[in-house]
Amino acid sequence: MQIESVENTLLSAVNPFLRRIISHFDVECKQDGSLLINSLRSFLGGDVSFCEKCNHLDRRIANPFYEAGSRLLRTDKVFMRNMFLEQEYGEAWLKGFALMMKGIEKYGIRIPFTPAGPFLIVWDFTHLCNLRCKHCYQNAGTTLPELSTEEAFEVVDKLSKIADVGLPALSFSGGEPLMRKDFFEVAAYASKKIPYITVATNGTLLTKDNAKRLKDVGVEYAEISLDGVSRQVHENFRRVPGCFEKTMDGMQNCIDENIDTCIATTAHKENLGEIEGIMDLADELSARFICFNYVPTGRAKRFIELDLSPEERLSVLEMVGKRMVDAYFKSKEEKDKCGRSDIGVDRFFSTCPQYSSVVKNLSRMKGETITVGSHYAATKAVENVADFLGGCGAGRLYMAVEPNGDMKPCVFFPTSEDTMIGNILKDEFEDVWNHNGFLWRLRTRKKLESYEANDRVIGCGVCEDRYICGGCRARAYYYFRGNINASDVGCIHNEELWRKVTKSIV
Ligand code: SF4
Numbered sequence: 065m066q067i068e069s070v071e072n073t074l075l076s077a078v079n080p081f082l083r084r085i086i087s088h089f090d091v092e093c094k095q096d097g098s099l100l101i102n103s104l105r106s107f108l109g110g111d112v113s114f115c116e117k118c119n120h121l122d123r124r125i126a127n128p129f130y131e132a133g134s135r136l137l138r139t140d141k142v143f144m145r146n147m148f149l150e151q152e153y154g155e156a157w158l159k160g161f162a163l164m165m166k167g168i169e170k171y172g173i174r175i176p177f178t179p180a181g182p183f184l185i186v187w188d189f190t191h192l193c194n195l196r197c198k199h200c201y202q203n204a205g206t207t208l209p210e211l212s213t214e215e216a217f218e219v220v221d222k223l224s225k226i227a228d229v230g231l232p233a234l235s236f237s238g239g240e241p242l243m244r245k246d247f248f249e250v251a252a253y254a255s256k257k258i259p260y261i262t263v264a265t266n267g268t269l270l271t272k273d274n275a276k277r278l279k280d281v282g283v284e285y286a287e288i289s290l291d292g293v294s295r296q297v298h299e300n301f302r303r304v305p306g307c308f309e310k311t312m313d314g315m316q317n318c319i320d321e322n323i324d325t326c327i328a329t330t331a332h333k334e335n336l337g338e339i340e341g342i343m344d345l346a347d348e349l350s351a352r353f354i355c356f357n358y359v360p361t362g363r364a365k366r367f368i369e370l371d372l373s374p375e376e377r378l379s380v381l382e383m384v385g386k387r388m389v390d391a392y393f394k395s396k397e398e399k400d401k402c403g404r405s406d407i408g409v410d411r412f413f414s415t416c417p418q419y420s421s422v423v424k425n426l427s428r429m430k431g432e433t434i435t436v437g438s439h440y441a442a443t444k445a446v447e448n449v450a451d452f453l454g455g456c457g458a459g460r461l462y463m464a465v466e467p468n469g470d471m472k473p474c475v476f477f478p479t480s481e482d483t484m485i486g487n488i489l490k491d492e493f494e495d496v497w498n499h500n501g502f503l504w505r506l507r508t509r510k511k512l513e514s515y516e517a518n519d520r521v522i523g524c525g526v527c528e529d530r531y532i533c534g535g536c537r538a539r540a541y542y543y544f545r546g547n548i549n550a551s552d553v554g555c556i557h558n559e560e561l562w563r564k565v566t567k568s569i570v
C-alpha cells in the first residue's frame with residue numbers, strides 16, 4: 065500500500081484522537097516535573113513516584129497509551145529500557161521522545177514526522193579555523209561577526225527550553241570550535257543544560273590537556289575529521305602541512321580519555337582509495353566511522369570537481385554499509401548463541417541520505433531487511449518508524465545555528481536570504497519552528513520532483529525509498545539553483561540527470 069494513502073486516510077482519521085489523548089497527560093507537574101517523560105520512565109520499569117493526580121493520569125491514560133503504541137509499533141521494550149533508562153544518554157533519548165509526543169500533539173503523525181523541536185542542533189560556533197579544507201561549507205578562516213561569550217550562554221539557555229522540553233543533543237562545530245578561547249567555558253555551561261554534547265573538530269588542537277578538558281567539561285562524543293590514512297591525501301585536502309600527525313594524536317588523546325570517538329571522512333574524488341583503510345583504522349582504534357557527503361556549499365563550490373559521481377558514491381556507501389550489515393549479522397549470531405552481543409552494529413555510518421537505501425538492499429541480499437534512518441545511527445530505534453523519521457532531517461529532526469546566531473535548516477545549505485530562517489537570539493524559536501515556510505517545504509516529500517529519462521518517469525518524487533532517504537536537499541539546492549525539490553543528482557537512480565547537469569556546471 066502506498067504510504068501517501070496510509071497518511072491520507074488512516075492518519076487523518078486517528079490524528080485528532082491521538083492529539084487529544086496526549087494533551088491529557090502532557091502535563092508539567094509542580095511536584096513531579098514532566099508527566100510525558102515520567103510516565104514513559106514508569107512504563108519502561110523505571111523507579112518513579114507520582115503525586116496523586118499524576119498517578120491517576122498515568123494509570124488511566126499514559127500507561128495504556130504506551131502499551132498500545134508499543135504493541136502497534138512492535139517496539140523492543142528491553143532495547144528501549146536500555147537506551148532510555150540505563151545508558152548515560154538516557155536523558156537525551158527521553159527528551160527526544162517528549163519532543164516526538166509533543167510533535168504528535170501539535171501537528172499529528174505525519175510522514176515524514178515532525179517533532180515539536182529538533183533532536184539535534186549543530187552549532188557552527190566560529191568562523192575561525194587553523195586549516196583550509198577544500199570541502200568547508202563554512203568557508204572558515206574569516207573574521208565575520210560572532211556571538212560574545214555572554215550571548216553564547218544565552219543561546220544555550222534558549223536551546224535548553226525548546227518546546228518546554230529542551231534540546232536533546234547539541235554539537236559544536238565550525239570552523240574549528242576549539243579556536244574560540246571560550247569554547248570550554250561555553251561547552252561546560254551547555255553540558256549542564258543539554259544532556260548530550262558533542263564536538264566536530266579537525267582534531268589538531270586536541271592535545272592531551274585539551275582532550276582531558278573536553279572530557280572534564282562533559283563532551284560525550286568527539287567527531288574528528290580524517291580524509292586519508294596517508295598524510296599526503298589528508299594534507300592535500302586540508303591544505304596545511306603537518307596537520308596529519310596532530311589530527312592522529314588528537315584522536316588517540318580522545319580515545320585515551322575514554323571519549324566516544326568517531327573518525328569523520330568526507331568522501332570525494334581524491335580519497336576514494338583511502339576509505340577502506342580509514343575504516344580499518346577505526347576498527348584498530350575501536351572508534352566509530354562516519355562518512356559525510358561532499359556537498360557543494362561554501363568553499364566546496366570552488367572544488368566542485370571533487371564531488372563524487374553517483375557510481376562512486378554508491379561504491380563508497382556499499383563499502384560502509386557492508387561493514388554495518390556484517391556487524392549486524394555477527395551480532396545476531398552471537399545473540400542467538402549466547403543471549404547477548406557487544407558488537408556495535410552502528411559503528412559504521414553515513415549521513416548521506418541514500419545510505420538507508422543502500423543498507424536496505426545489502427541486507428536484503430542476506431535475507432533480512434535492515435533499515436537505518438539517515439543521520440540516525442540506531443538501527444533498532446528506527447526499524448519500525450524509518451518511514452516516519454528517515455532520510456534528510458533538515459529543518460525537521462535537526463537544524464543548524466551560525467556563529468552569529470542565525471538559524472538554517474542544515475549546515476550544508478548556503479548562508480543566504482532564502483535559507484536563513486531567523487536568529488536564535490532575536491526570534492522566538494517556537495515561532496520559527498511552527499511557522500517558517502522554508503522549514504515546512506522541507507518537511508514534506510510530496511513535492512519532490514520526478515522527470516523522464518529513457519522512457520521512464522524517475523527521480524526522488526517517485527522513488528520507493530523517498531521516505532527513508534528523500535535525497536539531499538542541500539545538494540538539490542546547489543545543482544538546481546535554489547530548487548529544494550529537485551532530484552538528488554548524487555544518487556545512482558539519477559545518473560542520467562547527473563550527466564546532464566554536470567555537463568552544464570563543471
Ligand atoms: S532517487 Fe532520491 S529518494 Fe530515491 S534513493 Fe535516490 S536520492 Fe533517495
Ligand code: SF4
Nearest residue numbers: 456458474536537538
Ligand atoms: S540537506 Fe538533508 S541530506 Fe543534505 S546534508 Fe542536510 S540534512 Fe543531510
